[in-house]
Amino acid sequence: MARERVAELLDASTEPAASSVYRKLPETELSVAVDGVGPLRFPVSDEQAAQLRGLGHRARFGRGEQTLTDPEVRDTWEIPKELVRVEWTAAFAAVLDGMRAELGLPPHCELTPELHSMLLYETGQFFLAHQDSEKDDAMVATLVVTLPSAHTGGELVVEHQGQTKKYRGLKTAASLVAFYADCRHQVLPVKTGNRVALTYNLLLTGDSQAAAADNPLVSELAAGLLTHFATPVVLPYSSRRGDPPARLAYLLDHEYTARGLSWSRLKGSDAARGALLRAAAERAGCEITLALAEIQETWDAYDPDEDEDAWYGDHEDEDPDEHKDSESADDRQYVLQDLIETSTTLAHWIGPETGRLENISLDLSDAEVASTTPTADMTPYASEYEGYMGNYGNTLDRWYRRAAMVIWPRDQGFASRAEASPGWALDELTAMARSGEIAEAREAARSLESFWHAAGRYPDQTELLRKALEAARELDDAQIAAILLRPFALERLVPGHGPAIGGLAAHYGDIWIDGLLRDWSESWRPGSHGLAQAPLEWLENLPRLCTALSVEGSPSITAARRIVELSWTMFAGQVGPALDGPLTSRREAWLTTLGAPCSGIIAAAAQLGSTGVLEDAHKLARTAGDRAHVLAMATLRAAGTHQAGFDELAGNCAERIRALLAQPQRALDDWSIELPTGCACELCEVLGTFLQHPERRALDWPLAKDRRRHVHARIDDAELPVRHETRRQGRPYTLVLTKAEALFERERIARERHEADLAWLTDKWKVSI
C-alpha cells in the first residue's frame, strides 16, 4: 500500500537517531567561577562544595502549571545562576555539533546552549523521574554537564520509548549528556561525595528545510503520495471499493506539547523526515501541516493474576450490580493478545492559513494513517483494564498522544480542511458569497456533502449553527442551505438564532423550514436515545426560544409552532407509555425531572396559541394513575404559579387529590398489601395471597435458590414494605418474609403530601375547593 511505502521510505531516510547522547571533555576545556567562592578547582573539593551549599537554596521543580519544592521529589541545592560564570574552549562548539548530528538534527541547524542552572547534590541527594518543561519556543533538548568531582552514585538515568541509559559523572573530566525534552530522566541518590552539575537549555536554530529539496528520496515520496491519493480504499467486509483517502497522516516518533509543535522544533528523526515530506508534498501538489492526534487502542488482554474461577462462584444475596471497578492500569501486568480497535482523532493542528495552533476534531480512518513506529511501541499516557463485561472478553484500553504531519491534495483543500474545521469552512463560504464568488461558494459547499453529517458532533454547536444559518442564507440556494443545516438538531437552537431562522423561513418558505425542523427532530424518534439530558434542558427553555421567534406576522411564528408540536410529539411519545404501572421511588424521581420540560412545552404552546398541543397535554393530565399524577404535579410545581395553559391540569390534579383523600384511612390492624400485577406464576400467587391477607404478617417459605430470587426480585422491584431473609438451615433454605411497619408510615406520609399539594394548588392556582 502506498501509505506503507511512504512510511518505509521515511524510515530508510534517517540514520537511527539517538534520543540521548554522551561526550566527555577534559577539565582543561572549561572554567567555572562563582561569586563568593571564586574559580572552582577540579575535582571540586569538599570545602568548595560546602561554600556552594552556603549560596544555594532548595531547587524547585515544575508540575503542571505549578513550581514546587518537595524534598521527597527533588532534593538538590541550586546556586543562583547570576553568581555563575562559565567559559568554554572551542571544543565545546565541536561537541555540540557532534551531538546535533547524533540526535538526528539536520546539518543546516545549530544547537545553542543557554545556561539554566548550577546544581549541587550532596551525599544522599537526588531528583526523581520527571520530564523537563520546554521553557523556550526553540528549546529541543536539555544538556547536563557534570563537573569533575570525586563522587559515587548520582547517575543520570534517561528513558525514551521504554529504553533507559545511565550516565555517570567523572572525577577528572566533565561529562556531558544531551537528551530530548520528551525524555523522562532522574538523578539517583549520590552515595559518596558531592556531584556538581550545570544544566543548559539547547535551542535549535537555523534552516532545517534547505538540505531536503535535493534529496533523491523526495521524488519517490512524491510518487508515493500521488498513488495514495489516487487509489480507492478497500472497504472492510465488502468487495466494494470506496473513494481514495482524503488525506494522509504520518505519525511522528517524539512527543510534542501543543506549544512545542512547529517545523523548526521537530526532534531527532522527525526533523529529517519532516523536511523530506514537506519537499515531497510540495512536489506532489499537496498541502501539509502539523497536528496532534489522540489515539485509543483497545486490546484483548488478560491479567495473569486474576483468579478466573472467581466469576463463577456462588454470589447469592450479593448485590448483582457489584463488580470489580475498572482501575487505572499499569500495563506491564497485563498480557496483550489482539488489537481489537484503534481510533485516531486529530485534536489540534497548525492552521494552514493562520500558522497558529487551532482546535479541530477529525476522526481518521485506518487508510489515512501511516507511521514508522507502531503506536503500541510508544508509552500510553493513560490506560484502563476492564474485566469481562459481556461484549468482549477482558480488554485493555490505552490512550496516546502523537504528533503527525497531515497531507492532502491542494485541489481538495477546501473539503479536507472543512472536515477538520467546519467553522472555518462556513466562514469561508459566507465570505466567498459576500465577495460575489457565489458559484464557487456553492460548488465548495457541495463538496462537503459526503462527510458534513459529522459537523453535528463538533464541539460548540451553538456557534457552529450560527455560522451555518448565516452561510445558508448567503448561498441563496434552498437545496444547499438544507445540506449545510441538516447535521444539527432541534435542541441546538437558542434564542440568539431566532432572527436567522426567521430570515430563512421568510426566504425559503414554510415547506422548506418545515422539512428542516423535521430533519432536526429525527434523533428524537422513539428508541433513538430516550430523553437525554440535553433535550430536557432545552425543552425547559422553549418559551424563551419561542419569544425570540414570535415576531408578529413573520413566518417564524409558524416555525415556532412547528417546533412546539415536534417537541410535544417527542415528549408524549417517550413519556406516555411509561405512565402505566406502579410508582417506585426511581420512577418518581424520573417523572419529577420531567416536570420542568413538560411545563416548558405547555407554556410555549399557550404563548403561541398552539391549541392542538394544549388539548393533547390536557389528555395527559386526565390520565389515571400515580405516575401521571406525579408528572402533573411536577409540571405545575415547575410552572410555579398561575399562568395560561395550565388551568385544566391544576383542576385535574386537585380533583384527583380530593378523591384520594376521601378514601378511608387504613385501619391500625390492617396488614394487607397489594402486589402489583406483572407476573402470574405460582410463586407470585402464593406471595400475593400472603401479602393481601389483613392479619398475616410473616411467612416461612422453604424455597430453592432460583425461586427465592424471583420472590426477592418481585418485592424489591415494587419496593414493597416487606423484609426478606434467608434462613440457611435444611434443604432447601427457608425464605422468611415479614411485613414491615413502614406500611403505615408510608401511607401517612403520602396523605400529608397530598394535603400539602392541595393547599398549594388552592393558594397558587386558585382551584376552587
Ligand SMILES: O=C(O)CCC(=O)C(=O)O
Ligand atoms: O542534575 C541533573 O543531572 C539533572 C537535573 C535536572 O533534571 C533538571 O534540572 O531538570
Ligand SMILES: [Fe+2]
Ligand atoms: Fe530535568
